[in-house]
Amino acid sequence: MSRAALLVLADGRFPAGGHAHSGGAEAAVKAGRITGAASLETFCRGRLHTAGLVAASLAAAAVLGADPAELDAAADARTPSPALRVAARKLGRQLTRAARATWPSDELDALARRFPKGAHQPVVLGLVARAAALEPVDAAHCAAYESVSGPASATVRLLSLDPFDATGVLARLAPDVDRVADQAVEAARRAIDEGVDALPAGSAPLLEIGAEAHAAWAVRLFAS
Amino acid sequence: MGAGAARRLDGVSMGGVRATARIRATADGRGGTSLPVLEGDGPLALRRTRGSGHEARVMLVGAMSGPLGGDRFRIECGVGDGARLRVGSAAATIALPGQVKGEARYDVRLDVADGGELRWLPEQLICAGGSDLRVVTRVEAGAGARLVLREEQVLGRVGEEPGRLGSRLTVRVAGRTVLDQELGCGPGAPGGWDGPAVLGGYRAVGQLVVVRPEFAKEPVPARVLGETAVLAPLAGPAVLVSAVAEDALRLRRVLDEALAGLDA
Incomplete structure (x- = not known):
């Protein structure tokens, strides 16, 4: 494996559209459930051990060669909110497009043909990791980290939270990300x-x- | 010797109580529903109560406390083609710490055949302080089956820290998993369970699953039911109402209203 490939894939500047999503932080800020660094940390920890673990497992299973269609159906069953299913597929489609240009692979081409509207993002992430010759644990780390880095950077914009504080939250979550x-x-x-x-x-x-x-708001900063 | 006697005589044994209750509902051929199998076991006592119309009704009556640590309870319920069954419980189930170390386990297995209808509407599960319970509910529904399933968890009795609860709910329709959800809460649960992404300090959490074949052709649109509840169409002929609330009463009100809305 190439460690640098992992850095390319995990880079927040990788052009896969993730920056447009807050991972639920925008709704939580509006509801008054995220008000600062401490509540952001609890939010992220909760998301990491639920949606983050699910995403990381799907991604790792895709690297191991599980059938992407079965994984996609499993992701559907684990995502009861239709708004989140739509968001996951949109992110999946954007990642597929970016990755086919970055790490061309027959498997990604086949996935794009099978899911023209996009497969769930973690499933695509796993196949991209496979195309980049990464390991299951690399894809799992990417997915687990994304599950907290998205809300953290979104909260910087939503609450004008000090970016140092938001990054401190991510650093404190690092051991949990490894475990997940x-x-x-x-x-x-x-x-x-x-x-x-x-x-x-x-x-x-x-x-x-x-x-x-x-999803029903007329005006929002983030897509989800 | 029944399971109840086992607890009295053998309360400090390492095993805990094992009990399996079975219900089987079939069409009686005259437009009604018969119950060829209705077997309670120890703490899981079953009573047939007066039904309404074509529907048979069964009440789960707790014959002793529990589940306690180390107990293994299991309920198996099957509904055949043309049968209609409603199952309720006489009171809330209270998970309590036991003298036996280790988690208690409560398995519920529901099979609804194509053309069968099950309304599974038990009272709340209350996780008392110090309890440790894992609940696994698996539903297999045929392509034309109808189901209403309610699950409500209350974390701790009034003013009490909750026990540990791990709960998994899997619903399959025509062999395809349409819902797979796991909730972990209480001491020792994965971090953040009580935080703003998961339960946010709310002490009652509930799910209402409704499976109807007509949802395949006419999907129900998603609907926000107040600040802490939502009705969501699943990827299949089913909807999920998911809610959190301050207490069991408020939770029940939300779920009842959502169900009434679907029936209207």
Whole structure:
């Protein structure tokens, strides 16, 4: 594997559209549930261990060669909010487009043909990692980190939070991100033997509820 | 010796109580529903109550406390083609710490055949302080099956820190998983469970799943039901109402209103 390939993929400037999404932070800020660095940290920790673990497991399973269509269906079942399913597919489509130019692969071409409206982003992320010759744990780290870095940088804009404080939150979450990535790889290996039902299914009720309310707003800064 | 006697005589044994209850509902051929299998077991007692129209009704009656640490409860319920069954419970289930170390486990397995209808509407599950319970609910519904399933979890009794709860709900329709959700909360649960992404300090959390074949042709649009509840169409002929609330009463009100809205 190339460690630099991981840095390219995990770079927030990778042109896959992630910056337009707040990972539920915009709805949580509006509801008064995120008010500063401390509540941002608890928010991120909760998202990491639910949606983040699910995304990391899907990505790791895709690297291990699980059927992308089965993983995509598993992602649907783990995403009851239709607004979040739409957002995940939109992000998946944008990532597919960027990655086909960056790490061309037959698998990504096949995925684009099979899911013209986009597959769930973590599934695409796994296939991109595969195309870049990365390991399952790399894809899991990417997905787990994205699950907290998105809300953290969005909150800087939403609350005018000091960027140093937001980055401090991410640094304090690093040990949890490592643990979640390891759990995700373990679960992904189990899913290869036992099927996708073995993947984690952590849910975050307030994220799901907030996402639908957010999607109905007339004016918003972020797409989700 | 039944499971109840086992707890009294053997309360400090390492095993905990094991109990499995079974219900089987079938069409009786005259437009009604019969219950060829209705087997309670120890703490899981079952009573047939007066039904309405074609629907048979069963009440789960707790014959003793629990589940306590180390207990293994299981309910299996099958509804055949043309049968209609409603299952409720006489009171809330209270998970309590036991003398036996380790988690208690409560498995619910529901099978609804094509052409069958199940309304699974138990009272709340209350996770008392110090309890440690894992609940696994699996539903297999046929392509033309109808289902209403309600799950409500209350974290701790009034003014009490909650126990540990791990809850997984999987619903499959025609062999395809339309919902797979896991909730972990209480002491020792993954970090952030009580924070602004997950439960945000709310102490009651509920899910209402409704499966109807007609949703395949006429999907229900997503609807926000106040600040802390939403009705969401799933990727399949089913909807999920997901809600959090300050207490069990408020939670029930939201879920009842959502169900009434779907029936209207």
